[in-house]
Amino acid sequence: MAVKLTHTRDASSWRERVLAFSPGRFGSEQGESRLQKWAFLIPALFMILFFALPMALTVVWSVFERTRFWMQPGFTLLAYENFFNSARIDSFLHSMIHSAIAVVISFVMGFPIAVFVRRRIPTTAQHQVILLFLLPFMISELIRVFSLRPVLGRYGLVNAVLERFYMVGKALINWSYGGIWGQGEVLITAKFEPVSIILYTNVGVIIGEVLSFLPFMVFAGFLAMEAIQEYVFELCDDLGSGTLRTFFDIVVPLAAPGIFAGAVFIFVNGLGGALIPDILGGPGAVNAGLLVLGSITALDFPLAMAISAIMLATLVLLLYIGHRLFDLTKILEPIR
Amino acid sequence: MNERQFTRRLFLHSMAGVAAAAAVGRIPEAHAAEALRFWAPGIAKVGAKDFSAMEAQAGISIANTAKSARADEAIQKMVVGDGQKLFDALTDNGGGMEDALASQNTIVPLDTSKIPNWANILPFYRDGGSAAHTLRYQGKVYGIPYISNADSLAYNYDELGFHPDSWAYLFDSQFKGRVALQNDFGPTLTNTAIYLKQSGKQEIADPSNMTPSEVKGVCQFLIDMKKKGQFRTFWNGFSNGLSLFTSREVVMASCWEPIAIVATKKGVNVHYGTMKEGHQVWNNVVMLTKGGKRRGMEDAYYKLANVYLSPWFGARTLQTFGFAPQMEGVADYMAANPNDFDAATRQRLSELMTRKQARLAVKGNAWQNVYPKEYRAYTDWWARLQAA
Numbered sequence: 113m114a115v116k117l118t119h120t121r122d123a124s125s126w127r128e129r130v131l132a133f134s135p136g137r138f139g140s141e142q143g144e145s146r147l148q149k150w151a152f153l154i155p156a157l158f159m160i161l162f163f164a165l166p167m168a169l170t171v172v173w174s175v176f177e178r179t180r181f182w183m184q185p186g187f188t189l190l191a192y193e194n195f196f197n198s199a200r201i202d203s204f205l206h207s208m209i210h211s212a213i214a215v216v217i218s219f220v221m222g223f224p225i226a227v228f229v230r231r232r233i234p235t236t237a238q239h240q241v242i243l244l245f246l247l248p249f250m251i252s253e254l255i256r257v258f259s260l261r262p263v264l265g266r267y268g269l270v271n272a273v274l275e276r277f278y279m280v281g282k283a284l285i286n287w288s289y290g291g292i293w294g295q296g297e298v299l300i301t302a303k304f305e306p307v308s309i310i311l312y313t314n315v316g317v318i319i320g321e322v323l324s325f326l327p328f329m330v331f332a333g334f335l336a337m338e339a340i341q342e343y344v345f346e347l348c349d350d351l352g353s354g355t356l357r358t359f360f361d362i363v364v365p366l367a368a369p370g371i372f373a374g375a376v377f378i379f380v381n382g383l384g385g386a387l388i389p390d391i392l393g394g395p396g397a398v399n400a401g402l403l404v405l406g407s408i409t410a411l412d413f414p415l416a417m418a419i420s421a422i423m424l425a426t427l428v429l430l431l432y433i434g435h436r437l438f439d440l441t442k443i444l445e446p447i448r
Numbered sequence: 449m450n451e452r453q454f455t456r457r458l459f460l461h462s463m464a465g466v467a468a469a470a471a472v473g474r475i476p477e478a479h480a481a482e483a484l485r486f487w488a489p490g491i492a493k494v495g496a497k498d499f500s501a502m503e504a505q506a507g508i509s510i511a512n513t514a515k516s517a518r519a520d521e522a523i524q525k526m527v528v529g530d531g532q533k534l535f536d537a538l539t540d541n542g543g544g545m546e547d548a549l550a551s552q553n554t555i556v557p558l559d560t561s562k563i564p565n566w567a568n569i570l571p572f573y574r575d576g577g578s579a580a581h582t583l584r585y586q587g588k589v590y591g592i593p594y595i596s597n598a599d600s601l602a603y604n605y606d607e608l609g610f611h612p613d614s615w616a617y618l619f620d621s622q623f624k625g626r627v628a629l630q631n632d633f634g635p636t637l638t639n640t641a642i643y644l645k646q647s648g649k650q651e652i653a654d655p656s657n658m659t660p661s662e663v664k665g666v667c668q669f670l671i672d673m674k675k676k677g678q679f680r681t682f683w684n685g686f687s688n689g690l691s692l693f694t695s696r697e698v699v700m701a702s703c704w705e706p707i708a709i710v711a712t713k714k715g716v717n718v719h720y721g722t723m724k725e726g727h728q729v730w731n732n733v734v735m736l737t738k739g740g741k742r743r744g745m746e747d748a749y750y751k752l753a754n755v756y757l758s759p760w761f762g763a764r765t766l767q768t769f770g771f772a773p774q775m776e777g778v779a780d781y782m783a784a785n786p787n788d789f790d791a792a793t794r795q796r797l798s799e800l801m802t803r804k805q806a807r808l809a810v811k812g813n814a815w816q817n818v819y820p821k822e823y824r825a826y827t828d829w830w831a832r833l834q835a836a
Contacts, residue, residue, distance in 0.1 A: 199834065
């Protein structure tokens with residue numbers, strides 16, 4: 113049977129055109145079903161090639177034997193022993209704690225923003241407002257993180273503002289003490305001492321992580337809020353539930369899967385991203401990402417693979433816990 | 449099984465599909481390019497923004513690929529990657545790397561008789577000289593030096609009001625929280641070891657090649673300092689190091705000399721001192737790859753190497769980057785070319801050279817060794833310092 117290809121607008125759908133192109137093979141219901149089957153195999157193949165296989169190779173290579181410049185096939189747990197019996201495990205755990213703190217702060221700051229946008233901004237403008245949070249991502253992460261240095265530094269913007277407040281406060285107190293109470297002397301003579309804890313410290317790393325990853329919580333929170341139907345809020349209002357009670361007893365539990373998804377994004381980025389501790393961290397600050405980088409620099413590839421495998425296991429464990437607690441398959445499912 | 453065999457097994461057996469796909473698009477080795485394919489950083493060129501001035505001096509064409517400062521990246525590319533196919537010549541990333549590459553048969557020994565300017569090379573590079581080992585592997589020359597320096601302490605004179613002449617100031621509690629170290633265990637542990645050894649605080653035989661117990665002693669000293677809050681941060685990369693001075697975050701740091709030079713140009717009064725205990729001394733060399741020789745690029749390489757040992761290059765690398773020339777006759781060359789080097793420039797460069805020579809002459813200096821024998825001890829103790 114001859115096939116005639118047309119480019120007319122009434123060629124109804126992509127599927128029909130594909131079927132028309134290959135009538136001998138896919139023209140029947142059976143053929144259509146086969147096409148669908150293959151179409152689904154493409155993403156599966158992609159996932160296997162670019163996700164499952166590299167992850168499997170990471171685990172396999174982590175038990176290979178290290179040579180001077182590379183590694184050779186074998187089975188040894190030396191890399192894991194090297195990780196767990198060294199200070200690297202301490203750095204790994206510390207970076208987990210810092211990332212967890214960044215998650216909590218991002219939730220406290222980001223989720224109310226998501227709720228506000230969902231509840232208070234007109235529906236037609238909500239997505240535009242949310243997209244504004246994408247703007248920082250248009251700038252290189254390196255620039256974004258590096259630009260925090262002149263803000264948080266010893267002579268940076270934050271300290272400049274604090275110094276102004278200090279000077280004004282000092283003048284006011286000294287004026288009150290000397291003038292009003294007639295003591296004739298100044299009470300505060302100390303010079304302003306810049307706050308140094310906000311840069312080149314773990315606090316600096318957490319600030320960097322929150323400012324870099326906050327949009328993840330806003331996006332995830334907003335998507336989770338979209339799944340909550342309007343009548344839920346109306347019902348709360350009708351029943352006289354206050355704002356705080358509605359937030360903590362209704363909104364947070366219903367949006368929990370979305371919040372968890374945002375939290376995982378932030379946690380994983382905080383754990384694995386090498387840039388922030390490198391630029392904002394204190395002496396020798398490292399997280400899991402920098403541990404991997406350091407291992408590669410030292411040409412210890414099995415160790416780098418082992419740390420990556422441990423990160424992978426951590427993520428899988430987190431997702432498992434999240435799934436058991438919140439049923440992650442229902443993240444975007446409308447709540448009825 | 450060596451690294452090359454493993455690489456083949458890895459990519460031909462385990463990932464046959466990927467290897468096959470890569471093979472389809474691989475660079476045909478038989479077609480030697482006319483230009484010397486040179487893997488080198490920007491500091492390997494002078495006279496122009498690109499390699500054109502170097503090409504004119506050498507009388508060859510150069511196809512440059514920018515190279516990072518990471519030794520591991522270069523080692524991987526040359527030993528287990530496609531570096532042999534891609535590059536005819538390359539620079540190293542510090543002392544000891546040429547040994548590593550030569551031991552893996554990725555670079556070839558050189559015939560110095562084909563380099564006329566070899567006669568100009570600084571005496572300590574010649575056979576039996578104190579730096580002869582930095583160019584040689586098993587007695588054969590594998591690299592031609594093009595820059596060198598002695599890493600020292602940079603300091604903000606306006607903040608300090610004096611010129612420190614000892615590493616002791618870096619660890620002095622009066623500067624607590626206002627000093628920084630380089631985030632690289634090589635120079636940081638070596639310079640600290642030099643300080644501890646020369647000040648009699650620790651017995652260390654060779655600061656460039658410490659035993660595990662010596663590494664432990666040096667790192668425990670730094671861990672103690674870190675816990676007391678002595679260090680503001682460990683800087684990583686040129687921009688990070690520079691910003692510590694331009695933002696006045698620190699008053700002194702162990703760092704690279706170009707950072708001090710650029711910080712001064714940006715209006716901060718940063719000096720680069722000479723430490724009485726000594727410094728980590730390093731050089732960078734240019735090497736000919738085995739693939740480059742096979743492709744017949746040997747002559748082009750020797751022409752380029754000859755430029756690197758010419759006073760023309762030495763005077764310009766000193767002027768442009770502040771790196772020490774690797775040959776004799778630079779002052780005479782500058783005096784003979786007043787159009788390129790006026791009296792004021794000659795005076796400035798002469799003072800710079802004098803300071804460099806003073807640093808290089810310190811008895812306690814130790815040559816850089818990017819792959820010390822007890823490398824594992826270095827990395828493990830560095831991890832402890834990071835976690836402390």
